[in-house]
Amino acid sequence: MSGSVPTAAGARTGVWFLGARGSVATTAAVGALALADDLVAPTGLVTSLPGLADAGLPGVGDLVLGGHDVTATPLAKRAEQLADGGVFPRALVRAVTPGLEQVDGRLRQVVAHSGESQRGCAARIEADLHAFREDNGLDRVVVVDLLPTRPLPAPHPGLDDLDALEVALDGPDEVLPASSLYSYAAFRAGCPVVEFTPGPGPRLPALQQLAEQQGLPWAGSDGKTGETLVKAALAPMFAARALRVTSWAAMNILGGGDGAALADPGAMANKAQSKGRVLPEILGYDPEAPVVIQNVADMGDWKTAWDNIAFEGFLGTRMTMQFTWQGCDSTLAAPLVLDLARLLAAAHAAGRTGPQPALGFFFKDPVGTGDHRVSAQLDALLEWAGGLR
Amino acid sequence: MSGSVPTAAGARTGVWFLGARGSVATTAAVGALALADDLVAPTGLVTSLPGLADAGLPGVGDLVLGGHDVTATPLAKRAEQLADGGVFPRALVRAVTPGLEQVDGRLRQVVAHSGESQRGCAARIEADLHAFREDNGLDRVVVVDLLPTRPLPAPHPGLDDLDALEVALDGPDEVLPASSLYSYAAFRAGCPVVEFTPGPGPRLPALQQLAEQQGLPWAGSDGKTGETLVKAALAPMFAARALRVTSWAAMNILGGGDGAALADPGAMANKAQSKGRVLPEILGYDPEAPVVIQNVADMGDWKTAWDNIAFEGFLGTRMTMQFTWQGCDSTLAAPLVLDLARLLAAAHAAGRTGPQPALGFFFKDPVGTGDHRVSAQLDALLEWAGGLR
Amino acid sequence: MSGSVPTAAGARTGVWFLGARGSVATTAAVGALALADDLVAPTGLVTSLPGLADAGLPGVGDLVLGGHDVTATPLAKRAEQLADGGVFPRALVRAVTPGLEQVDGRLRQVVAHSGESQRGCAARIEADLHAFREDNGLDRVVVVDLLPTRPLPAPHPGLDDLDALEVALDGPDEVLPASSLYSYAAFRAGCPVVEFTPGPGPRLPALQQLAEQQGLPWAGSDGKTGETLVKAALAPMFAARALRVTSWAAMNILGGGDGAALADPGAMANKAQSKGRVLPEILGYDPEAPVVIQNVADMGDWKTAWDNIAFEGFLGTRMTMQFTWQGCDSTLAAPLVLDLARLLAAAHAAGRTGPQPALGFFFKDPVGTGDHRVSAQLDALLEWAGGLR
Amino acid sequence: MSGSVPTAAGARTGVWFLGARGSVATTAAVGALALADDLVAPTGLVTSLPGLADAGLPGVGDLVLGGHDVTATPLAKRAEQLADGGVFPRALVRAVTPGLEQVDGRLRQVVAHSGESQRGCAARIEADLHAFREDNGLDRVVVVDLLPTRPLPAPHPGLDDLDALEVALDGPDEVLPASSLYSYAAFRAGCPVVEFTPGPGPRLPALQQLAEQQGLPWAGSDGKTGETLVKAALAPMFAARALRVTSWAAMNILGGGDGAALADPGAMANKAQSKGRVLPEILGYDPEAPVVIQNVADMGDWKTAWDNIAFEGFLGTRMTMQFTWQGCDSTLAAPLVLDLARLLAAAHAAGRTGPQPALGFFFKDPVGTGDHRVSAQLDALLEWAGGLR
Numbered sequence A, B, C, D: 001m002s003g004s005v006p007t008a009a010g011a012r013t014g015v016w017f018l019g020a021r022g023s024v025a026t027t028a029a030v031g032a033l034a035l036a037d038d039l040v041a042p043t044g045l046v047t048s049l050p051g052l053a054d055a056g057l058p059g060v061g062d063l064v065l066g067g068h069d070v071t072a073t074p075l076a077k078r079a080e081q082l083a084d085g086g087v088f089p090r091a092l093v094r095a096v097t098p099g100l101e102q103v104d105g106r107l108r109q110v111v112a113h114s115g116e117s118q119r120g121c122a123a124r125i126e127a128d129l130h131a132f133r134e135d136n137g138l139d140r141v142v143v144v145d146l147l148p149t150r151p152l153p154a155p156h157p158g159l160d161d162l163d164a165l166e167v168a169l170d171g172p173d174e175v176l177p178a179s180s181l182y183s184y185a186a187f188r189a190g191c192p193v194v195e196f197t198p199g200p201g202p203r204l205p206a207l208q209q210l211a212e213q214q215g216l217p218w219a220g221s222d223g224k225t226g227e228t229l230v231k232a233a234l235a236p237m238f239a240a241r242a243l244r245v246t247s248w249a250a251m252n253i254l255g256g257g258d259g260a261a262l263a264d265p266g267a268m269a270n271k272a273q274s275k276g277r278v279l280p281e282i283l284g285y286d287p288e289a290p291v292v293i294q295n296v297a298d299m300g301d302w303k304t305a306w307d308n309i310a311f312e313g314f315l316g317t318r319m320t321m322q323f324t325w326q327g328c329d330s331t332l333a334a335p336l337v338l339d340l341a342r343l344l345a346a347a348h349a350a351g352r353t354g355p356q357p358a359l360g361f362f363f364k365d366p367v368g369t370g371d372h373r374v375s376a377q378l379d380a381l382l383e384w385a386g387g388l389r
Ligand SMILES: NC(=O)c1ccc[n+]([C@@H]2O[C@H](COP(=O)([O-])OP(=O)(O)OC[C@H]3O[C@@H](n4cnc5c(N)ncnc54)[C@H](O)[C@@H]3O)[C@@H](O)[C@H]2O)c1
Pocket: A018, A019, A020, A021, A022, A023, A024, A025, A068, A069, A070, A071, A110, A145, A146, A147, A148, A149, A178, A196, A197, A198, A222, A223, A224, A225, A256, A257, A258, A261, A329, A330, A332, A333
């Protein structure tokens, strides 16, 4: 894409969800449609804050939504299930059902072709992205990864080097994990990528090389909602007061698709690792900080986190802080997904390429920055956004 | 005091506690002595952080301690009581007992003289301050108010205007509350004042005029420890994520002298008001936010706060965060008192006068600033301290 | 009523709610109708447990509902408001709306007649009860007090003695509080009374004399839901293990009609006193145990209780237990109201008179018994119910 | 032992700890000595309650303590470590140090003899028990298992049948886990056994046969302290109110020896299974109820449990209760160990044999009873104790 493309606000922007019928994507779709029709206030949408609302981003109601999924359940049906789980009111689903049906028409089902090489699969994904852009007259398409969390891939030379990767993709092995295969296709199709899961998606060195080659910006990884967000807000307080955290134990109970996915030890290890960088970076030392993630189907779409923070104060006196966080994960994640799509579209329009550390505000494991402090990240985001126009 | 006075680090600095035998002052004394002898790490001491440790402040172990109280219980005895309550180890008390006895020798008992005017009382206080400075060869003395919290004073013209105050002080009425009478005497004696309680201390307009006249800096008010500190760390997170706080209910249970004092409804109203400004300033709107303070003698020197935060996210979905804070108030407050004495001494040495908004980091109700965000306050403090030398 | 009246199960039983358009009564009505139509399981209904379900009680779906209120809002409208507050699903309201409209037809509005004596008012209430019984061919009517909590009445000789009361009722003074005036009328009309609020209702000595005279059973007072229920379940554990509770501080935040009513200090004092008997009776000593009730309108129909229990174990070691209880008060109270109506109807049919201590299981301040232990109360209830047939 | 042995109260009773230098045993020793010298109140000692204090049990101060351990750290040193961890005051350790040194003299170190059969090891243990009884002129010795929790043993015919076991003990295999080998030796030496860990100790069928043969009583298993105790106190409340528990998720963080031992997945599985029977037995159905045990060394001798209970009430409305329990495990366990030793000694004196279900009050996994309700268990215990004299 070239400089003749209109500015972000004036351009037609598409958002392509990977896992488009999942909880987060469905909530994002319901929300985007509800905001387009002024049915709700933009609560939870960071890009509605002063300094971002006026930064020339594409309007949230103007985003054209599409995506891939392996299932074919209609979005309105998924939305009703989420409404039954208390994620949003039933009445809202009824109001946006026509819009959801339109989005349904733009979703593509991903089916495994037996014996196909990964290159073949990537080509089909790439074709779907091109078709989405053309059919809808879009100036650009941001791809957002909302696939289930999976274990990290086994080491392979193709992960580290683009040339080696190109060779490997023609072979019989599944060298790339799903999230990265999609990123590969997205970059080839000229699309910026938001990695909202623990990834790895675009983070593999080989894919970073590809993004650079294509002149594309990307952001990630692992949306920071709930417990990790609170950690990133609270830990600076302990640091600022010279209070020494001696342990910070965290327990998460959650149901839903995410709960089921994280019941897999490999996936959980990936997630826990992504969460694990916040404390040492903020505190400057590494307290004992186990993170337990426990699937409790009964929790449905809701998550409860409980953290127990033991810390030492003046003269070595030991004190304790505990918190519980009772949140609806899709509610927390969906607006961030829309925020990131808008911001990365604007970054693309402004010619930014490569990883975008200023978007670290949104992520548990922010690429290109070691600053996990919520306040400092917000400052960085606002400054960066101010420079986009 | 003039420019010929040595720099803060080189000067001899005295600290004069009002309420010198109280929990906070005793803990500060034990801590200063323990730090002087390298018995403990400077945990909890903000001025031990990079950017402050090297800002040319007087050494914490070099501070010369004195103060007023109405009781005469020896400091070592008070320290033993606090050790029994788990505030610090008994062994530490034994190690610093000789030092505490030296401080005892510098404390002055305040006795009410029946029929005396407030001017008479102020004069006696002023004389004590002069004597402390001279007897100990001090370059400057910082006065720190650690008196019990009291109801706010009834309106009187003398509170608003220095000339009217001077007239009123000769009359028979108690126009000034204790904290402000001490501030009056301190300013007259050329001493900077830290108002660590809800005050009003030096905040009355008449006293602000006096500080200006005397060219003295002062700071306040109400040390920010525990629940309010957590509020000021967490509320910016909700704001940054455009999450709408609909209520934030707070319950504090505490014993000790402070618990008993706050069982008085007037004192509690003063304290609750001081706490009440944090949320509206940070959030930009004023959610329902009752603060209950309940005396539970059984808690001793410990306080437990419980906060229930209800907030709305995307599409109006209601979520909840709760925290408990189990802290030892004197442990949390004492290092801040030493921090403030060091910082205000340096400000005085640097010729600063009037209220010091950059010290707002330490206070629930910071004078001269509406910014209550912990991170922003730390940035302001570090910048200010960098300019002191 | 005489022995020729049919047994409880065979008889037609009316339930007359005082405060019939309030949250608890409306929820009880929705539930009774839903149970009559088998739309829901009897979750929360104690009388559905083995030992009670088969005790010959009137069927919950057979109860004929009526009542008094001062407002005239249709029940279906109140039910919709409660559904919006998450008390039950909207779909359920739609399903029972015809039934609610029938109940509406049996409700009577209470209007103050200026200058009327309390006897005049009582006579009108009594007439309404007679009419309800006759119009609906009922064998008996149980009156259930669900009025807002009010301050305790000022002392008056008429409260203590029935003869003095009869004289006073003709005078101009409001000698009886509302709950007791209703009880007076109910007893005169031959109706057993359930006092579900802190009362005093039928507990005044004068009214106890009247109940005895009329040969009527009654039960009370103050439904035990939420925090007090948990207290009564947990305190026996500390006692059984010889652990010494040194303080038990309780904070309740709640909105709704009840929250607003309890914002009145007199009403709150009445409520807190009613809650205050549980611990000393169970523990055998009286630990520091403040109960704070705080109105937070934002909580709507939901209540959150937080309790902090400090206790001493072996060798004096201090430990802590905390709990939070996030409950919907009307959901918790409504089934108990139906339980009590069924049980008191059966008691009446069995010829029981006077206060019924075996119903103490349901109350914070059980009449005629000092046993507050949930398990022991359940045993007593089951034994008593076994003897009713 | 025969009928000529004196009654429990008059007899000389020995208590032999397996794991005698561990946290629980050391705390029990400190406590027994402190109680003997009237230095502390019997807080936490169930046998100090009315109905047990007067049941003719051996005096707690009269118990003669001995035991086995693999380490040789002096008890006074272990006690000092525990005092540093806040388990009891340092002053108490000083006061009982002479007594601890006497106990030290009665402890025997267990050393592995390479190539020895399990029979050989059992014989040495048995000899130690005989020597303890004779050297101290004891009428009976109760053996209490306080070994670290271990994985359950692999199946083997010798576990199920005494004859097969006798054969296997001569062979080269380690057929019995440590806890059961000690039980074997104890029963052979004529000693009743308390299984305070998840075992299996005396619970193996082969050992039950041996206990029966020897006419010995025994009790177990897994002391019920902390979270499981609270569960057993709270679950009956939900059942009594017909509230439906849909999930009960539990998280435990703990340090100390027990935390380290439970970091082993096999040991944790054994512990979790032992905890897992409480809810289904009390509720009558089996809600989703994961129990997570997480080692956090920083917690030292303290454990914090957090439980999140989701339940349904009337009309299906979902509510939540949460609790935290901040306890010192050794403080909670040690008095129960003394209780059990006293009670089992009295049972032995009264000629009781086999498993003692009435002692289920003390255990997570009570042998011979499915009743886990704290209140019902206390009733059973009191009745049983009343029949012992
Ligand atoms: N909700 C949050 O707060 C949050 C925060 C950070 C990260 N995340 C991550 O976001 C992701 C999405 O979460 P969710 O709750 O929506 O999960 P979900 O399980 O509801 O949705 C995942 C969707 O991906 C689809 N899918 C699976 N494999 C696919 C494939 N190969 N190609 C295309 N589609 C495929 C599934 O059919 C499903 O519809 C998860 O990885 C989660 O960890 C969520």
